[in-house]
Amino acid sequence: MPQFATNTALPRYLRNEQERIRGIAEDFGLDFFSTIFEMLSYDQMNEIAAYGGFPNRYPHWRWGMDYERLSKSNEYGLSKIYELVINNNPSIAYLLEGNSLIDQKLVMCHVYGHVDFFKNNFAFRATDLDRAGPAVQPVGAGPSYNPNRRWIDKLANHASFIRRIIDKQGIDAVESLIDQCLSLDNLIDPWSPFMARDKAPDEEPEDKREIVVPRIPAKEYMDEFINPEEYILEQKKRLEKLRDVEAKHPVKPQQDVLLFLLENAPLERWERAILEIVRSEAYYFLPQMQTKIMNEGWASYWHSRMMTEKVCDASEILDYADNNAGVMATSEQQLNPYKLGVELYRSIEERWNRGQFGREWELCDNLDQKKDWDRKLGAGRDKIFEVRSLYNDVTFIDEFLTEEFAVERKLFTFSWSNRNERFEVQSRGFREVKEQLLFQLTNHGNPFIFVENANHENRGELLLSHEHRGVDLRTDYCEQAMIALNRLWKRPVCLMTTTDGKPVMMRYDGELKVEEVSG
């Protein structure tokens, strides 16, 4: 029996607090899965955090690396993990032993915010294990909605499955295959869970139609001589062959590269199993990356309301504020998702309370009038609940980050200056700020890469394309990722991309060649 799960139950006084806070959260209208809190020591917390919040993961060195990083930065006082909660039904949250009571309460409030988000945000529908087919109805069905999200069990199963493979294949082989798969685990399609998969087409596609060899027009009695039968047959065979060659697979470019490899790469059974595991875990963590700002913002919004309105008494409020200020601090380098999120929710709430939206509001250009605009609608609360269900970070920022907000919060863009070798403030323009933010969030910060053709140049080579949106790929990493692809595809792989404004074709067949493509 591992140390985990023994002696981790909450002491009584915290159980009482939990009951109280759960009640408060319900009164505020939050709707969450039942949530189990566990108390962990530093070591255990670092271990669990290194495992991404789960007690059991397959053996891999990178957990060890994360563990080292977490425990070192903890030892040197750089950071500590206050809370950890995983998207599971029931949800599991961890409290750190030795935190002050006020911290524990704060964490509990925060956690209930997260769990409400897990349950209700549409993106997390993709993690329902009992979902058959695409998640067509993206919004939660209220309190009765009780999906199977036993990911703890699933990941533990993955772990024991991979351990069995290791027993047969040896740790080095398995680990390096996992490394290769991880190199590619960002090549997935965030919308895949919502797509009705193209079934393998039953009816013959159009290109299987009878091929008609064009005939030279001739009078009927001459036809036999001008278009001799043998020639026509010969031509037909040639065209058929050509057609089979040209038939492109996949028919449309496919963003879920991992799925494509699963279905088409010549993998052994154990290799396929590992790839499948890596892919399914990548999809599990995807919604959290797509909603980082919203999720943290939502949890922070609620912890601050619950703490200040209900939970804290006067003697605790300062400690709470002190603590909260630490969590909300922004650095210049990185926007703090907690802060940006919570401020956006507040801004939405206020705008909808005062009716600052819609056509009339947008057409108004009288600043004074806008400043005092208050239609006393009181629709703010409903609006933010709706937003937390239906948006992800991209749409959230796109729709609700207004110019007023950007100016007030002093947002700016920065970029690398080659001349001064440092990051410099670039612009305070609203358009630039928004574009940059959206760019960073789109496809959760990953380049768009598609499978174009599985039979490139009729040599069975895999052709991928990178949809260039202004920023080049990092070349050395590109090469490594292509090596990984090559390992799985077992034939040369090619990538079309753009470097320094020029289209290039990279090809890896044991070594990387980069060629400029003309035209």
Next chain:
Amino acid sequence: MSLKVDQDHSRFKNIVRGKIRQNLRRYISQGEMLGRKGKDLVSIPIPQIDIPRFTFGKNNAGGVGQGDGEPGDAVGSSEQEQEGAGEAGEQEGNHILEVDVTLDELAEILGEELELPDIENKGNSRIKSSKDRYTGIRRIGPESLRHFRRTYREALKRQVATGTYDPRKPIIIPQKEDKRFRSWKENNEPIANAVIIYMMDVSGSMGDEQKEIVRIESFWIDTWLRKQYEGLESRFIIHDAVAREVDRDTFFHTRESGGTMISSAYRLCEQLIDDHYPADEWNIYPFHFSDGDNWSMDDTLSCIEILKKSILPRSNMFAYGQVESPYGSGQFIKDLREHFREDERVVTSEIQDKDGIVGSIKDFLGKGR
């Protein structure tokens, strides 16, 4: 208590040390061990292995920040990233995590990692002096030691809690129980003087890489001994066929050509001790680095003579580090070992490459002399 992650952890450490899966080692974010050295701060990078993915080139990207500043102003510092409190996500950090530690802490870490024993003082320098340091806070104490900010904060807290705080008239009146005072701890510190005499062979066969090794090694030795001794001095001697005393900077950046007479350095060292460092007041540490290619057997013999006669009796230990170079024969270390096999005071160590540094520091300092 054993954790499940221990297995993964040791696997990771083995990868970092290059014991397994050598090809992964390339992605370890390298940082010079000595990092940026602020006043007394050193940053040590925690090794990270990046999993290479299709990703955007780094410096092209930029981002969005929040705060003051005109276009063209620098943003934060570009290297450091502090971990915020929060969820551990699945994404790997792109940054090298650096930890700033003081030299003192660094020495402690070094001591722990290498299990170095504290050094036993020799001679009559075991007198301790006590010294007060203000390190803590307590509730009682003289007014002169009152900690204003902490007191103010306590008073503010109390007034807010009891509802007597009026934001329109924010007057804070501390009461007796609000007061906080600085408190001190008495530290006994040995007064001990120590001198390290670094000697380095700068003859033609010592290349840049060899010197880099000496530089790193001497940094660590410095750091460790500085923690052990209050007043630590360092002297630097370079030699080829002749020896001379130089400053730190010259020591590391001189390149001479020509032959090697190690005895010249030892003679100069002997003289230095004669002139400045009486053995009953000083802990003396001569360190000599060379590629081990001495001019002649005669010279080697006179080296041994000097060591035996005058250097060793007065030193805590004598350390000889032999850096492997493509040219040197490396004979000298064998001669030393032969002559001083029984003598604990002579420590020799062969340093093959940068990875050998840690091992040789352990050789040198592991005896606690």
